[in-house]
Amino acid sequence: MKRWLAVHAWLVFAFLYLPIAVIVALSFNQSRFGVRFTGFTFDWYIRLFNNERILEYLTNTLIVAVVSTAVSTILGTLLAVGLVRYRFRWQNALRYLLYVPVVVPDVVMGISLLLLFDVVRDAIGWPRLSLFTIILAHISFQIAYVTLVVRARLMLLDPTLEEAAKDLGATPWLTFREVTLPLIMPGVISGALLAFSLSLDDFVVTFFTAGPGSTTLPLYIYSSVKLGISPEIHALSTLMVGITILVLLLGALFWKRRV
Amino acid sequence: MREAATPWERLRQVLVTVGPGGLWLVLFVLIPTLVMLVASLMSRGSLGQLVPPLGLHNYVRFFSDPLFIEIIGRSLWIGFWSTVLIMLLGYPLAFYIAQSRYKEVLLLLVVIPFFTNFLIRVYAWIVVFQKEGLLNGLITAFGLPPLELLPSTFAVYVATVYTYLPFFVLPLYAAVERIDWSQLEAAYDLGARPIRAFWEAIFPQTVPGLFAGFLLVFIPAVGTFVIADLLGGGKVILVGNLIQLQFGSAQNWAFGSAVSMVLMAMVLLGLWLYARTQGEKGLDRLV
Numbered sequence: 001m002k003r004w005l006a007v008h009a010w011l012v013f014a015f016l017y018l019p020i021a022v023i024v025a026l027s028f029n030q031s032r033f034g035v036r037f038t039g040f041t042f043d044w045y046i047r048l049f050n051n052e053r054i055l056e057y058l059t060n061t062l063i064v065a066v067v068s069t070a071v072s073t074i075l076g077t078l079l080a081v082g083l084v085r086y087r088f089r090w091q092n093a094l095r096y097l098l099y100v101p102v103v104v105p106d107v108v109m110g111i112s113l114l115l116l117f118d119v120v121r122d123a124i125g126w127p128r129l130s131l132f133t134i135i136l137a138h139i140s141f142q143i144a145y146v147t148l149v150v151r152a153r154l155m156l157l158d159p160t161l162e163e164a165a166k167d168l169g170a171t172p173w174l175t176f177r178e179v180t181l182p183l184i185m186p187g188v189i190s191g192a193l194l195a196f197s198l199s200l201d202d203f204v205v206t207f208f209t210a211g212p213g214s215t216t217l218p219l220y221i222y223s224s225v226k227l228g229i230s231p232e233i234h235a236l237s238t239l240m241v242g243i244t245i246l247v248l249l250l251g252a253l254f255w256k257r258r259v
Numbered sequence: 260m261r262e263a264a265t266p267w268e269r270l271r272q273v274l275v276t277v278g279p280g281g282l283w284l285v286l287f288v289l290i291p292t293l294v295m296l297v298a299s300l301m302s303r304g305s306l307g308q309l310v311p312p313l314g315l316h317n318y319v320r321f322f323s324d325p326l327f328i329e330i331i332g333r334s335l336w337i338g339f340w341s342t343v344l345i346m347l348l349g350y351p352l353a354f355y356i357a358q359s360r361y362k363e364v365l366l367l368l369v370v371i372p373f374f375t376n377f378l379i380r381v382y383a384w385i386v387v388f389q390k391e392g393l394l395n396g397l398i399t400a401f402g403l404p405p406l407e408l409l410p411s412t413f414a415v416y417v418a419t420v421y422t423y424l425p426f427f428v429l430p431l432y433a434a435v436e437r438i439d440w441s442q443l444e445a446a447y448d449l450g451a452r453p454i455r456a457f458w459e460a461i462f463p464q465t466v467p468g469l470f471a472g473f474l475l476v477f478i479p480a481v482g483t484f485v486i487a488d489l490l491g492g493g494k495v496i497l498v499g500n501l502i503q504l505q506f507g508s509a510q511n512w513a514f515g516s517a518v519s520m521v522l523m524a525m526v527l528l529g530l531w532l533y534a535r536t537q538g539e540k541g542l543d544r545l546v
Contacts, residue, residue, distance in 0.1 A: 094284070
């Protein structure tokens with residue numbers, strides 16, 4: 001029984017890694033077409049780094065990810081604290097609203113924001129679809145993930161710690177800064193990392209909220225797949241997979257040392 | 260205990276913490292949904308823009324045309340069977356990882372594809388399935404005629420299973436980790452055979468994780484348009500493709516909004532049923 005479980009598991013892992021392995025192999029392949037390996041080369045990487053458009057798309061992607069993660073982490077953390085610590089009117093409605101970006105298909109989220117931007121632009125002539133609208137859109141789904149991750153962490157906290165700080169005369173802000181925030185920091189960091197990777201990965205919402213001049217890497221990959229693939233995409237994909245693995249390994253080591 | 264804060268002070272604290280995030284959700288989640296609802300009731304202008312008169316005509320058009328019903332049916336069908344396949348692949352895998360000595364490494368192996376860019380994961384299957392691709396390379400090496408796998412429903416299934424498999428394995432693994440294995444021993448002590456013992460003692464403990472995993476895979480699988488777009492290439496039209504088409508070349512935002520409302524209503528209905536059986540705890544398992 002145990003052996004079958006192992007065979008099954010390794011077949012699934014093979015399935016998970018086969019396509020990635022093919023792309024990595026092709027990124028070093030001399031031949032432009034097909035999968036026949038004709039020789040080893042770094043040409044596609046060299047071309048990639050000389051392609052100024054791709055560097056521009058990379059910059060766009062990173063600007064969107066950094067700005068949206070910063071805003072959504074701050075707003076989401078505060079929201080989680082408020083939801084856990086206080087009782088107020090409309091609280092339940094807000095809690096359900098929080099699940100909407102998590103569960104609604106991204107195509108619905110994308111077009112509803114497109115409609116919003118369009119209606120507002122018709123009324124006041126602003127905002128044009130640009131990196132700015134992509135950032136607004138990304139924050140809107142990230143905030144829900146950050147809040148839910150931080151909230152889970154907050155609910156594990158011992159509330160007497162905060163009460164002790166208050167009893168000792170700390171203001172709410174001081175209590176938050178010196179007691180609550182350090183204790184929930186692992187949750188805030190996990191939330192921010194999740195938000196960052198969701199932004200880097202997002203294609204669908206970006207697709208509907210991007211305008212001319214605001215191409216991101218996922219948009220570029222999509223259009224080049226539609227137009228016919230260039231092996232530069234293999235090189236780009238390989239680098240992105242490599243960076244993913246590196247970040248995850250570093251993250252795993254970081255958590256291990258903390259525990 | 261310290262004296263309670265004044266009502267004014269409390270209100271200020273709520274506004275400072277919940278205010279900005281709450282306002283953001285209202286402005287960019289609630290209001291866009293309402294705009295979409297209104298748009299779905301409008302008509303298509305000569306340039307594709309939204310114009311009056313208001314009415315239910317977009318919904319009438321959607322539900323009276325067998326073509327659109329077929330698209331919804333196909334989305335649910337492909338979404339459902341992909342999810343079933345994912346469960347069959349992922350369920351034993353979660354158990355294997357949980358009992359392994361190297362579970363951190365194995366988990367990382369599941370997480371790496373999960374964090375690899377979505378488009379790259381879909382694109383990888385084009386490389387495998389295309390006419391001059393890996394699979395046909397292998398097939399022709401054995402002297403067999405090459406297969407036409409792009410575009411095809413088969414390719415859509417494979418890529419859907421591939422894309423969403425980690426979404427299922429991770430929550431299920433969390434459930435498997437929490438299993439109380441002493442119940443299995445109890446079942447054995449009571450004379451149950453292995454299959455019966457598993458079914459009665461272990462399986463019920465994984466049901467909450469199964470529900471959460473099902474929802475996490477089924478909803479995006481039904482709503483996706485990229486997979487069908489790139490691997491089904493016009494042959495496999497799902498509800499997501501229909502929506503994209505209305506906002507793209509068909510230029511009918513009003514009808515596209517109505518289709519989105521239908522999709523959203525289906526998701527919220529499913530979620531409501533889920534919340535009724537699993538409670539709010541179940542909703543938290545989705546993150």
